[in-house]
Amino acid sequence: MLAGQVEPLSPRAKEIVAAARTLLEEEGPDALSMRRVADRLGIRAPSIYKHLPDKRALENAIVSDAFEEMAELFEQATAADDPVVAIADAYRRFAHAHPHLYRLMTERPLDRDRLTPGAEERAAAPVLRTTGDPDTARAVWAFAHGMTILELNGRFPPDADLDAAWRRGLDAFRQRP
Amino acid sequence: MLAGQVEPLSPRAKEIVAAARTLLEEEGPDALSMRRVADRLGIRAPSIYKHLPDKRALENAIVSDAFEEMAELFEQATAADDPVVAIADAYRRFAHAHPHLYRLMTERPLDRDRLTPGAEERAAAPVLRTTGDPDTARAVWAFAHGMTILELNGRFPPDADLDAAWRRGLDAFRQRP
DNA sequence: TTGACGTTGCTAACAGCGTTAGCCATAATA
């Protein structure tokens, strides 16, 4: 319990986080500067520091929210006939709908001490539960993330059938009879 | 043929690229600034622009070299008993040996017009050849990248057995009898 | 030998970044 307590955001801080998220989703990571966020709110950049300690805290708040939203989607998907596929599809759909947000969530180490406690675990739980064993859960997650981020980054050939590769991958992890 | 021709680097440019790569590998991406690179060579940052058009060109040169090195490793691995596993292992080993370099190679869209022509294809070819079909090749690559980058970014639990998850994933893509 | 020119360095500067220090007006509280 050495981790510093993450205190809840004030209403004003939530407004700032909301503005930051909109900016990120609409204009991408370069637009997510303290000055641009402040602009959107009609204030100056240094004023943000009255509500949030630094830029990383702003990003962490966005990421925490996104984890909660993902967890919600995954929990709904567990009810499907093939829950692993349903969760994976929800994962990929989320990333396509929020590409800049998805990159922010995945492209670097999490500073877990400063995220909403439990959010990450809540998103991870359905995958672990539906695949059965942790090694498979991790392998499926790795495939889903790899596929998704390479796709977002335009790393596959333009004529590649990525839906087919996606199905091929998920099929590989299906229980063998 | 709309792509601008990539002209070969002058000897001095190659020195700059070498210094930049060392800096990146030793101190990480934040150290890879034009001023730090110049420092290493005993010159000033603006002088770099006499040899390379911009920072992106510097990064592209590093990435192009890395692709060639990867291709070399993959081509050696195709001789193994189980070439898919051997290539995948070489991939993961390369990333572990050069984490900052690996991130630079994968974390954003390539500007293919400005890379050494053919380097990317040369690295991709062995995977395609040994897996047989393109969908499987892409799925295996996605798994390998996903596993590797999540590992580098410390996204798995600290007690996770990542070697086991790695084997589990590769096993899933093995031809079924 | 001299003049021209390309090469390769330099300094100064610009706009943008995250962040800090310090000031001030307003609102809430003792």
Add this chain to the structure above:
DNA sequence: TATTATGGCTAACGCTGTTAGCAACGTCAA
């Protein structure tokens, strides 16, 4: 009414990539 906390502000610092313009040097032609 006096005090304190809140939430803005400006100015500034050191960092970033990059450009403009200048100066020294080597090469090569007339």
